[in-house]
Amino acid sequence: MEYIGHVIEDCGTHARLGLGTGHFFKALWGQHMSGIDVVLQQIRPGYDRNEFYNIGGKGTYNGTFFHYGLAKMGASLGHLDPKKKGRTMCEVYGAYGWSEGLKLMKWLTDHMLVRGVNWFVPHAFTGGDFPDPDCPPHFYAWGNNPQYPWFSCLSRYMNRMSHLINGGRHSAGIALLYTAEMEWLGAYQPFEETGRLLAENQLDYEVIPLGLLETSRISGGKMMVGKEEFETLVIPECAYIPEELAEWLLDAASEGFPVIFAGSLPTAVESGWREAERFYGWKNEGARTDKQDKMAGECLKKGSAAEWNHLVKVEEAHMSDDSGSFYSCACGEESRLLAYLDAVMERDIFCENTSPYLRYYHYKHQNGDFIFFFNEAPFLSVESVITLKGYAPGTENACWYDAFDNRLEPVQRDNDGKIMLRLAPGEASVLYLGEPQEHLPRCKEVRRGRVMELDDGWRLAFRSFKEKAFAGNRGLAEAYDEKSGKAGASAGAASGRLYNITAAEGMEEFAGTIRYEADFMWDPDRDGEMLSIDFGAVYETLEVWLNGEKKAVRIVPPYSCSITGVVKGKNRLTVYVTNTLVHKYHDFFSVTMPVEGSGLLGPVRAEGYWE
Numbered sequence: 253m254e255y256i257g258h259v260i261e262d263c264g265t266h267a268r269l270g271l272g273t274g275h276f277f278k279a280l281w282g283q284h285m286s287g288i289d290v291v292l293q294q295i296r297p298g299y300d301r302n303e304f305y306n307i308g309g310k311g312t313y314n315g316t317f318f319h320y321g322l323a324k325m326g327a328s329l330g331h332l333d334p335k336k337k338g339r340t341m342c343e344v345y346g347a348y349g350w351s352e353g354l355k356l357m358k359w360l361t362d363h364m365l366v367r368g369v370n371w372f373v374p375h376a377f378t379g380g381d382f383p384d385p386d387c388p389p390h391f392y393a394w395g396n397n398p399q400y401p402w403f404s405c406l407s408r409y410m411n412r413m414s415h416l417i418n419g420g421r422h423s424a425g426i427a428l429l430y431t432a433e434m435e436w437l438g439a440y441q442p443f444e445e446t447g448r449l450l451a452e453n454q455l456d457y458e459v460i461p462l463g464l465l466e467t468s469r470i471s472g473g474k475m476m477v478g479k480e481e482f483e484t485l486v487i488p489e490c491a492y493i494p495e496e497l498a499e500w501l502l503d504a505a506s507e508g509f510p511v512i513f514a515g516s517l518p519t520a521v522e523s524g525w526r527e528a529e530r531f532y533g534w535k536n537e538g539a540r541t542d543k544q545d546k547m548a549g550e551c552l553k554k555g556s557a558a559e560w561n562h563l564v565k566v567e568e569a570h571m572s573d574d575s576g577s578f579y580s581c582a583c584g585e586e587s588r589l590l591a592y593l594d595a596v597m598e599r600d601i602f603c604e605n606t607s608p609y610l611r612y613y614h615y616k617h618q619n620g621d622f623i624f625f626f627n628e629a630p631f632l633s634v635e636s637v638i639t640l641k642g643y644a645p646g647t648e649n650a651c652w653y654d655a656f657d658n659r660l661e662p663v664q665r666d667n668d669g670k671i672m673l674r675l676a677p678g679e680a681s682v683l684y685l686g687e688p689q690e691h692l693p694r695c696k697e698v699r700r701g702r703v704m705e706l707d708d709g710w711r712l713a714f715r716s717f718k719e720k721a722f723a724g725n726r727g728l729a730e731a732y733d734e735k736s737g738k739a740g741a742s743a744g745a746a747s748g749r750l751y752n753i754t755a756a757e758g759m760e761e762f763a764g765t766i767r768y769e770a771d772f773m774w775d776p777d778r779d780g781e782m783l784s785i786d787f788g789a790v791y792e793t794l795e796v797w798l799n800g801e802k803k804a805v806r807i808v809p810p811y812s813c814s815i816t817g818v819v820k821g822k823n824r825l826t827v828y829v830t831n832t833l834v835h836k837y838h839d840f841f842s843v844t845m846p847v848e849g850s851g852l853l854g855p856v857r858a859e860g861y862w863e
Contacts, residue, residue, distance in 0.1 A: 790806070
């Protein structure tokens with residue numbers, strides 16, 4: 253039996269009493285796993301740099317904490333505490349409202365995975381009568397959730413990815429100081445503010461509390477905490493630090509370990525921190541050396557801010573060339589902080605194009621390295637070439653792993669041999685490095701064939717969440733306005749054009765599945781043996797069939813797939829698109845969420861090819 257759970261972390265309470273426990277790392281130190289909770293729309297695509305209204309609109313969430321602090325804080329504890337064995341649990345999906353479908357669930361899953369969360373408790377099934385107002389969405393909902401048939405696709409993906417980032421070691425060169433103690437002492441910048449800057453520049457980090465710094469080992473200019481190894485410590489802007497931290501910093505400097513202050517150098521104050529920590533469990537994780545104790549005593553005798561600044565011999569906003577010196581930046585000088593980091597460490601990955609919403613997570617196993625990339629942007633694609641630490645371009649034995657379809661794909665390279673990275677908004681992929689290249693998939697020569705646009709000629713049928721079979725148009729409004737694009741269900745379907753189903757008159761509350769069928773003529777010898785189809789905009793789950801055979805499922809962008817089985821002559825393409833129940837049930841939780849359209853909106857473009 254293992255002890256697993258989470259505490260209240262919302263908007264700074266992780267470091268305060270009242271709703272919180274005063275200190276996240278201390279509160280969860282005794283558990284067998286680290287744990288966090290994401291509910292009530294706390295994390296949403298594109299809401300990472302601002303405060304936004306919570307459910308009901310009576311308060312706001314701190315987007316920076318929830319997007320750059322919460323999951324990293326939880327996963328860091330899982331990595332740093334040996335008894336947790338690298339495991340971090342997240343209770344996820346709950347109380348977002350019926351506006352949350354599989355697309356947002358997949359995005360939230362990748363948001364957690366790319367930060368190191370590797371165990372999940374999906375929330376929630378319910379035994380209450382449908383519709384149960386208690387914290388929807390509910391996955392099964394007594395058979396009423398129209399997206400439930402595809403929930404297993406998300407679950408299999410989650411299991412594959414969680415397995416992949418368990419049992420090995422996370423690689424991050426930066427230790428970012430947890431700021432609870434600095435908050436208690438005076439003015440400070442929350443650690444997630446610095447974490448945002450690092451994440452937006454593809455610099456991964458672990459959040460580390462002061463208590464674990466005292467158990468660390470420094471050797472060869474690097475710091476080891478448990479199985480984790482760091483090349484530098486970054487301390488967010490703060491007015492004061494405990495004298496015990498000042499002692500540790502002096503000792504670290506003497507051993508050549510670089511420390512970067514994201515603001516001005518703080519004042520060391522007497523805090524009694526070490527006396528308060530004597531009872532605490534993490535003291536057993538390591539022991540201070542005689543040299544550390546001697547340095548601590550010298551620091552305690554001096555103590556004042558002026559003497560602290562004299563001891564470290566660092567001028568404010570000046571970068572020293574001496575090994576082991578402290579680096580400091582004036583508040584807000586983000587470019588200087590990034591320059592300092594590039595001076596003291598080599599980046600794990602480097603993107604030639606600026607990609608502020610690109611996240612990555614580097615995980616090491618005995619049989620190779622796995623680098624998980626995720627484009628968190630709601631609308632912008634990522635396209636860049638990347639270089640990897642320790643590899644000359646073109647020398648990497650690499651391939652891509654698509655965990656959703658469970659398949660390997662070859663890497664594409666530019667003329668210099670650099671790996672090309674392309675991710676649609678919300679898309680994720682895993683780069684594998686390890687096996688000899690002859691064991692990995694290789695790029696095949698592709699010959700392009702016929703291109704076909706499929707934006708009309710579709711036959712539509714509808715099945716609401718309450719129905720078992722697809723039905724016709726049932727005498728709904730017939731008018732179709734070419735100028736406005738508004739239609740009744742019958743007229744829109746009869747036109748064969750693609751349109752937003754729930755924007756049509758009489759269909760505003762439709763929740764369920766729309767079946768699209770289109771016939772086309774094809775000659776594999778002339779047009780292409782295989783088909784690559786881009787379905788454009790889809791809301792929101794997509795299942796693709798060709799000639800009576802299921803070919804693909806997509807629950808997030810890009811809604812595209814490559815399929816085989818096209819025959820000479822007439823082919824039938826069948827597409828099932830399912831929306832969410834929010835169009836029928838306007839629940840309280842969905843009031844502050846955007847409600848997207850419904851159906852296949854296109855444009856749909858098919859291209860034949862040969863390999």
